[in-house]
Structure formats: structure tokens, C-alpha cells
Amino acid sequence: MNKVIFSVIFLLLFTIFVDAQVYNPVKWKTDVVKISDSEFELQAKAVIESGWHLYSQNVLDGGPIPTHFTFPKSFDFQLIGSVKEGNGKTINDPVFKMLIKFFEKETVFKQRIKVTRTKPFAIKTEVGFMVCNDENCLPPSDEEIVFNVDPKAVTAVKAEEKILKEIFSADSSTAVKTNETVAVKAVAAEIPELKKEVKKPLKNNNSKSFLGIFIIAFLSGFAALLTPCVFPMIPMTVSYFTKQSKTKAAGVKNALIYGFSIVIIYVLLGSIVTAVFGADSLNALSTNVWFNLIFFILLVVFACSFLGAFQIILPNSLANKVDSQADKGGLIGIFFMALALAIVSFSCTGPIVGTLLVEAASKGGIAPIVGMLGFSIAIALPFSLFAAFPGWLNALPKSGGWLNTVKVVLGFLELALAFKFLSNADLVLQLHWLxxxxxxxxxxxxxxxxxxxxxxxxxxxxxxxxxxxxxxxxxxxxxxxxxxxxxxxxxxxxxxxxxxxxxxxxxxxxxxxxxxxxNSNEVNTLLPEGAEFGPQNIITFHDYKKGMEFAKKAGKPVLLDFTGYACVNCRKMEELVWSDSKVLNVLKNELVLISLYVDDKKELPADEQYISQTTGKKIKTIGNKWSDLQIKTYKANAQPFYVLVNHSGESLNEPSAYNADINNYLFWLQDGISNFN
Incomplete structure (x- = not known):
């Protein structure tokens, strides 16, 4: 899983402690439009340099820093709704692996307010944002912008009429020479577009991102249906509702309530998981060693249960208590019948639900809720459909040994998945056990x-x-x-x-x-001191100082590879781009590779530990050290991150991030080597 949460923390702290910036590609302009006697629209216009893009306010967890506005608390005005933004451009970002919306050239953010005073006043607002180009990203910035509000100003409608009159009455040649008239024309041109944008709804990228989780959970729910604990319950439950209800309509209604109760129970479970761990911190667990070890053990236990070693069941006292409540009838009785199903079938559904929650936890946000929604709908749907159409029950296959086969297959899949979690822990700790x-x-x-x-x-x-x-x-x-x-x-x-x-x-x-x-890797005598064979059998240094010393002796430039043991995109670059014959030839023969693993958990000697001047955090591990170097020197902390440098550590060209285009990456390498020579 990615380390974006830690990246955000580092970059934010970096912004606080470091004032100097090489680039300043975004300029902010403000305007205030009067809508009515008491309502105004604050407009913040971002003018973006060519080649750069500014991110939307709506970015999923795990993506780049979104644009956000912080308005001061004041008795002079009240906010109406939230900040609106333009359409922008939405792409499936190859680095963050998600749909991300951003803006190029310029865009306008708008916030409506209700004014409670009659004298002019200023609203000092802080806007936080992050900008990137095709090669790198700048640290998040916080900038103060000011809106000057005049309650006695004319409304936007009257202002537009005035602007249009001025435009049509102005002479073209004079307008070009008069800055004021040109500015007025520009504002007039923007007014109708701004009105259109206000009416257009914002896209909900969250729903698109969570769609995959929902589908997987939905299919998992159907798999749970085909287990010995759940499948036989379908005809029994449907028959109960059709026999106990006085009319067919009443039976269908009760079955629908029963299905809806199932959904509520499982969604409540997902909500509890999200509330306990925190929506924004769940995805940080996926790179944690203890998280991976604990869930390795859990999945092995789930697998053994599915394979028939034992059954995971909830206490009988709980089942009996819930069952007694189900006898009361009415809506409460139906709800407790659904709860009884969840408890009785736990030996089959528990491992599946547990696995889903593990995977959803690694995604972060409300993923556990979305996962439980998909799972519960798949469980509840058959009960409602068969209650509405009882004749369909005749088409159901009879219960038998095939139900246990489904359960066993799920057990083997859980067992295979468990070792992925163990592998993650082993990679981060570099134990070389797995x-x-x-x-x-x-x-x-x-x-x-x-x-x-x-x-x-x-x-x-x-x-x-x-x-x-x-x-x-x-x-x-x-x-x-x-x-x-x-x-x-x-x-x-x-x-x-x-x-x-x-x-x-x-x-x-x-x-x-x-x-x-x-394998030449076994001939350690051929390796320089402090080096080892890395990806694609490239001689690799893991220590900055030793790698630089060797590069000076060899007279070659250095490729700094800021990477991570659990970095998926790093592995993709190594397997798909570095494996190309031309790229591999350059990496092996024309430069010295220094791979710095930012998630290396080995502790530094006590005398080498220090407090980072950039982040203010204590640097205790080797990974902390390399991460601090990346943040301090290159104002970035995402991986992979590649920098071509000379023997003094000076960059030979712009750093490169994840780039799956082999020709483009090769050109970048050759450009840096050419500058070195």
C-alpha cells in the first residue's frame, strides 16, 4: 500500500519550516460580486503557468493534496454552502492509480456569503494547494488572499449591464490601449461562463473510486451465499414469511424489511470499523509490519476454519438471546431475525467479512462501509427476490456436498492471500525469510x-x-x-x-x-565494497556515501533511486522499464545506482540519530534518514523518485517520478548523462 499519509505529513511540515521556493507557478486574484442586498460571491481566480496543474478540492484519500480554503470566523458574514469550482479535467492518474481532477491555465473558485454589516470590510482567507507538472510536484503551499467586501456595491446584474454598455460603446482601438477597458471586457466575458459553472454539479469521484470495492464485496457476498451456513436458510426463511403473512403483499413487505435489516447490520459493522480506526488513518495500516503480521494470522485461522479444522461461532447465549427477541414479531422481530441469521451463519460469513474488512482497511476512508454495503446487498437480495417470486425456489439446486466444496475453495484462497501479508512484513523488515x-x-x-x-x-x-x-x-x-x-x-x-x-x-x-x-550474483568478489546486485542484476549501493565514493573512482554520474520495499510502482518500474535492453545497458554501464529505501526499519546507531531540521521529527531508522534527505534536498517524498546527480550531489536535470514510457525514461537518463559529460 502506498505511504501517502506519511507523505502528506512530511510535506506539510516541510512547508512550515522552509520558506524558499524555486517555483511559484500559481498566482491568485480575488474579486467580490454582489448577488443581492445581503449575499455576495467571493471569487478566487488561480492563474496557472503553462505545464503546471492545480488539483481539485475533491481528491480521494491516497492522492495528492487537494486545494482547500480556510475562512476566518467572523460576525461580519456567514458562509452559504461550500466552495464551488469549475469542471477542470479528470484523468486516471498513472502514478496515484485513481481518477484525479485538476485545473490548467486558470480556474475560479467561488464561495457565497451572507453579510451582516453595512460598512466595507476585508476577509483574509488562507488557501492551501499543491501543483505538479509532468515531472515533479511542489510541496503544498499556504497563501493568504484577501476579499474586499463593500455592502453598498451594486449587484452583479447591474454591474453586468454597466460592463456591457461600456464594451459596446468603447472604441476598439482605444480599448486595446486602455488597460481599464480591457480588464472590463475580460470580466464581462467571464460572467456568463461563471454562471454556467455555478449551475453545473460537481463530479463525485469518490463513488467511482469505491466502485471496485463495492463490486468485489458484492461478489464476495454471493460466494458467502453458496456456503452451508447460508444457502439452506433461503427457502426456510422465505417459506416462513409466505406462511406467516396473511397476504402475498404482506409476505413480500416483511421479506423486504428482513433484507433491509441485513444491510443495516453489516453496514453498521463497517461503520464501527471506520469509527474505531478513523477514516483517514486506515490506509496507513497497510504498510505497518504489525498490521500485516496480525492479518496473516487471522487469514490463516479463517482458512483453517473453512477447511474444516474447526468452526468460528459466536456464543450460544448470544444466539439464544437474539432468537428470543425475534419471536416478538413486528418490525423489531424481523430485525432480530436478520441479526440471528448473521450470528448463526458467522462460521461461514465471518472469515469472508473479516477478509473484506482487512482489504477495505488498507484502502482507507469509508471503504469498510462501502464493502459491507456491497456484501450485505448480495446476501439480502435473494431473500427479497424469492419472497416476491416463491416459484423461483423450485429452480434452486438442492443443498448437498457442493456447498462444502465452495467453502473449501474459499479456504484455499484465504490461505494463499494470507502469505501476501506475511510477505509484506518480511520485505519491510528485510528478514529474507519469505x-x-x-x-x-x-x-x-x-x-x-x-x-x-x-x-x-x-x-x-x-x-x-x-x-x-x-x-x-x-x-x-x-x-x-x-x-x-x-x-x-x-x-x-x-x-x-x-x-x-x-x-x-x-x-x-x-x-x-x-x-x-x-548467476553472477553469487560471485561476491566482483562486487565493489558496500554494493550488492539489485533489480535486473544491476550493481546497487544502499549507502549514499559509499555509492558516491565509488562513482568518483569510476568517473560516472549517479542515479539516486528513492524507493521502498513495499512500493508497488517501484517494482513496476524495475520490472517493466528497467528490464528494457537499452535502459538496462545504461543502468549497468553508464552510471552508478544508489537505491535508498525510505521504509528501511533498521535503526541507526545512537550517535547518528538526530532531529530533522525539515520535519522536526526524530530520525531513528535508515529509512527515516533517506526520506529526510529526499524531503530536504528535493522537496518531495513520494516513491519512486529518481535523481541524476554529479559527484558533488548537484542535479544534472529535473528529477523523474514514476514513468512507464520506456523511450521517455531512456531520454531522461541520456540527457542527464550528457550534461554530466
Missing amino acids: EREVFLAIWIAVFGVLAFYLFGKITLPHDSPQNHISVGRLTLGLLVLSFTIYLIPGLFGAPLKLISGFPPPKHYSESPDGFGAN
Whole structure:
């Protein structure tokens, strides 16, 4: 998961402690338009230099810093609604992997206020914003802008009429020479556009971002339906409502209330998770070692439960108490019937719900709520539909051994996913306990055993005896077997792009080129002091000082690679861009690579620990040290971040971030090397 929360903190603190800025690509202009006798519209216009873009107010968690306005508390005016903004441009950002809205050239932000005084006054407002271009981003800035409000001014309608009269009466040649008239024409041209923008609703990018979570949770809900704890409950519950209700309409209504109650129960669970951990801090957990270890253990427990080792059930006393409340009837009785279903089926749904909450927690924001909404709708939908159309029950397959098969398959999937969390912890701590070969061997074993199970060669507790294999089970078995065979070449150096991001990177391996390969990595005598073989077998230094000393002796420029062990985009650059033959030749022969891991948890010696002058935080680990260097020197802390420097540490060209364009990245490398020579 990304380290954006920490990036935000570092960049904000950097802005406080550092005043000097190399770039200032955004200029702010203010205007005040009178709407009525008591209402005004504050307009903040951002004029943006070419090549730069300013981010919207509506940016999802995990993205860049959004633009935001802070208005002072005053008895002179009251805010009406929130700050409105223009349409801008929305793209699927390749770095942040999300839809992001931004503005180019210029844009206008508008805030309506109600004035409570009659004399002119000024509103000092603070605007926070972040700007980027195609190569890098500037630290977030806070700037004070001032709106001068005159309650006695004419309204916007009258002002527009006055402006139009002046435009049509002005001579063209004179207007070009008169700054005042030109300015008036510009304002007049903006007025109708501003009116149009006020009427247009803002896009809700949050809903688009959470759509993927909702779909996955929805499909997981359907998987939970096909388990022995839930599936048999469908005809039983629907029959209860149709028999107990006096009319068909009443039965349908009660079943709908029952389904709605299920949704409320699970959404409430997601809300509790969000409230306990905090909507903005959940995604920080995904890079935490303890988070990954705890959920590795949880998923293994869930997997063992699905495989039949034991059942995870809630206390019987709780189930009995809820069941007694369900007998009361009415809306409360129906709600407790839904709660009873959630409790009784917990042994099957609990592991799925737990896994969903783990994944949603790594996304942050209201993701747990969205996940539980999708899951609960999938659970509740069949009960409502079958109550409305009881005849459909005849089309349902009968309960049997296939329900346990579904449960076992989910158990194997949970077991495979668990080792991804363990791998994350191992990568961050650099223990080398779960290297690429070990990880792939575990997955090959897990999916291989699953294939044997589906073919009927292995039986587990709660399995029913079978005389033959169904077509569906055979088909699924063949798919799993094919996937298992696909994994095997990964032990011998195959890239396995189908599962890119799940196993550890190739260089985090006993033998980066695969078993039995003639691997030069094993010839440590060829390595300079303090170096090792990194991604794509490139000689890599992890210490800045040693790398710079070697570069001086070799007479080559230096590529500073600010990276992270848990950085997904870093791995993509190494596997997809650095693997190109031309790029690889440059990286191996024409420069010295220094990879600085900002999430390295190894502690610095006590005498090397210090308080950062940039962030004010104590620098205790090697990762802290390199992160502080990146922030202090280059005003950035996102990874990957590449800087070409000479032997004095001076930049040879503009730094580069994530760039999947091989030719563009190659040109950037060659440009820096050319400047060095």
C-alpha cells in the first residue's frame, strides 16, 4: 500500500519550516460580486503557468493534496454552502492509480456569503494547494488572499449591464490601449461562463473510486451465499414469511424489511470499523509490519476454519438471546431475525467479512462501509427476490456436498492471500525469510492441493462421499491446475506478470535468475565494497556515501533511486522499464545506482540519530534518514523518485517520478548523462 499519509505529513511540515521556493507557478486574484442586498460571491481566480496543474478540492484519500480554503470566523458574514469550482479535467492518474481532477491555465473558485454589516470590510482567507507538472510536484503551499467586501456595491446584474454598455460603446482601438477597458471586457466575458459553472454539479469521484470495492464485496457476498451456513436458510426463511403473512403483499413487505435489516447490520459493522480506526488513518495500516503480521494470522485461522479444522461461532447465549427477541414479531422481530441469521451463519460469513474488512482497511476512508454495503446487498437480495417470486425456489439446486466444496475453495484462497501479508512484513523488515522462491513454492503447493481436492483425490472433514465429479467441479479443477503449472516457471526466473505485485520482486530471492542458473550474483568478489546486485542484476549501493565514493573512482554520474520495499510502482518500474535492453545497458554501464529505501526499519546507531531540521521529527531508522534527505534536498517524498546527480550531489536535470514510457525514461537518463559529460 502506498505511504501517502506519511507523505502528506512530511510535506506539510516541510512547508512550515522552509520558506524558499524555486517555483511559484500559481498566482491568485480575488474579486467580490454582489448577488443581492445581503449575499455576495467571493471569487478566487488561480492563474496557472503553462505545464503546471492545480488539483481539485475533491481528491480521494491516497492522492495528492487537494486545494482547500480556510475562512476566518467572523460576525461580519456567514458562509452559504461550500466552495464551488469549475469542471477542470479528470484523468486516471498513472502514478496515484485513481481518477484525479485538476485545473490548467486558470480556474475560479467561488464561495457565497451572507453579510451582516453595512460598512466595507476585508476577509483574509488562507488557501492551501499543491501543483505538479509532468515531472515533479511542489510541496503544498499556504497563501493568504484577501476579499474586499463593500455592502453598498451594486449587484452583479447591474454591474453586468454597466460592463456591457461600456464594451459596446468603447472604441476598439482605444480599448486595446486602455488597460481599464480591457480588464472590463475580460470580466464581462467571464460572467456568463461563471454562471454556467455555478449551475453545473460537481463530479463525485469518490463513488467511482469505491466502485471496485463495492463490486468485489458484492461478489464476495454471493460466494458467502453458496456456503452451508447460508444457502439452506433461503427457502426456510422465505417459506416462513409466505406462511406467516396473511397476504402475498404482506409476505413480500416483511421479506423486504428482513433484507433491509441485513444491510443495516453489516453496514453498521463497517461503520464501527471506520469509527474505531478513523477514516483517514486506515490506509496507513497497510504498510505497518504489525498490521500485516496480525492479518496473516487471522487469514490463516479463517482458512483453517473453512477447511474444516474447526468452526468460528459466536456464543450460544448470544444466539439464544437474539432468537428470543425475534419471536416478538413486528418490525423489531424481523430485525432480530436478520441479526440471528448473521450470528448463526458467522462460521461461514465471518472469515469472508473479516477478509473484506482487512482489504477495505488498507484502502482507507469509508471503504469498510462501502464493502459491507456491497456484501450485505448480495446476501439480502435473494431473500427479497424469492419472497416476491416463491416459484423461483423450485429452480434452486438442492443443498448437498457442493456447498462444502465452495467453502473449501474459499479456504484455499484465504490461505494463499494470507502469505501476501506475511510477505509484506518480511520485505519491510528485510528478514529474507519469505523470498520469492519460498513464496512461489507455497502458492504452488496451495493451488496444487486445491486442484487435487477438486479432482476428488483428497477429501477433507465435512465432505460428502462422491461417486463422480461434476462438470463444474472438473472445469474449476482444470483452471486451478493450469494456474499451478503457470507458477512453476517462476522458480526458474519467469516474470509471472499475471500475478505481478503479489510475490516478492525477483531480486529478493535466493537466486534472482532462478534455480540452477549461472548467476553472477553469487560471485561476491566482483562486487565493489558496500554494493550488492539489485533489480535486473544491476550493481546497487544502499549507502549514499559509499555509492558516491565509488562513482568518483569510476568517473560516472549517479542515479539516486528513492524507493521502498513495499512500493508497488517501484517494482513496476524495475520490472517493466528497467528490464528494457537499452535502459538496462545504461543502468549497468553508464552510471552508478544508489537505491535508498525510505521504509528501511533498521535503526541507526545512537550517535547518528538526530532531529530533522525539515520535519522536526526524530530520525531513528535508515529509512527515516533517506526520506529526510529526499524531503530536504528535493522537496518531495513520494516513491519512486529518481535523481541524476554529479559527484558533488548537484542535479544534472529535473528529477523523474514514476514513468512507464520506456523511450521517455531512456531520454531522461541520456540527457542527464550528457550534461554530466
